[in-house]
Amino acid sequence: xxxxxxxxxxxxxxxxxxxxxxxxxxxxxxxxxxxxxxxxxxxxxxxxxxxxxxxxxxxxxxxxxxxxxxxxxxxxxxxxxxxxxxxxxxxxxxxxxxxxxxxxxxxxxxxxxxxxxxxxxxxxxxxxxxxxxxxxxxxxxxxxxxxxxxxxxxxxxxxxxxxxx
Numbered sequence: 001x002x003x004x005x006x007x008x009x010x011x012x013x014x015x016x017x018x019x020x021x022x023x024x025x026x027x028x029x030x031x032x033x034x035x036x037x038x039x040x041x042x043x044x045x046x047x048x049x050x051x052x053x054x055x056x057x058x059x060x061x062x063x064x065x066x067x068x069x070x071x072x073x074x075x076x077x078x079x080x081x082x083x084x085x086x087x088x089x090x091x092x093x094x095x096x097x098x099x100x101x102x103x104x105x106x107x108x109x110x111x112x113x114x115x116x117x118x119x120x121x122x123x124x125x126x127x128x129x130x131x132x133x134x135x136x137x138x139x140x141x142x143x144x145x146x147x148x149x150x151x152x153x154x155x156x157x158x159x160x161x162x163x164x165x
Contacts, residue, residue: 010042100150108143111136 008025011034021042024034037045082090101109111129114120122140126133 008045010045096151100147103150104143104146108139108146111139112143112147115140 008023011022011024013020013022019039021037021039022034023037023042023045024032027033101112104112111125114125114128115122120128122133122136125136129136
């Protein structure tokens with residue numbers, strides 16, 4: 001990437017009588033020029049320089065994001081844009097899941113979510129609900145079987161234990 005050339009630069013002259021500020025630049029004929037400016041105009045030009053530099057930095061960051069993968073963008077906190085097709089599929093799948101969970105008894109649905117979404121252990125659920133760990137396990141097995149029937153492509157079947165074990 002080429003380095004940006006400044007349109008003008010400042011020169012300061014400090015003597016006992018006064019402090020002078022000069023602006024050096026190239027005119028339309030590419031000929032170097034220098035003029036003295038007031039302190040007020042100098043401050044305005046410096047403000048413009050800061051704004052331009054912020055704009056260039058922002059543009060640079062934006063371009064860097066375009067070169068990153070979606071995962072890297074997400075790690076940096078960039079908004080992830082999904083296509084309309086992905087959005088529709090997500091909505092449809094969410095609706096299917098919601099409908100499936102509505103078909104479960106409330107206890108089974110709650111326990112399934114506590115284990116698989118919130119990471120609770122069977123023992124924690126049993127303590128929380130005042131029941132045995134075995135009751136929690138049976139409830140989760142029943143919930144999984146129902147979900148396998150409702151959403152066969154989503155919920156893998158649990159391999160059955162062979163009789164030789």
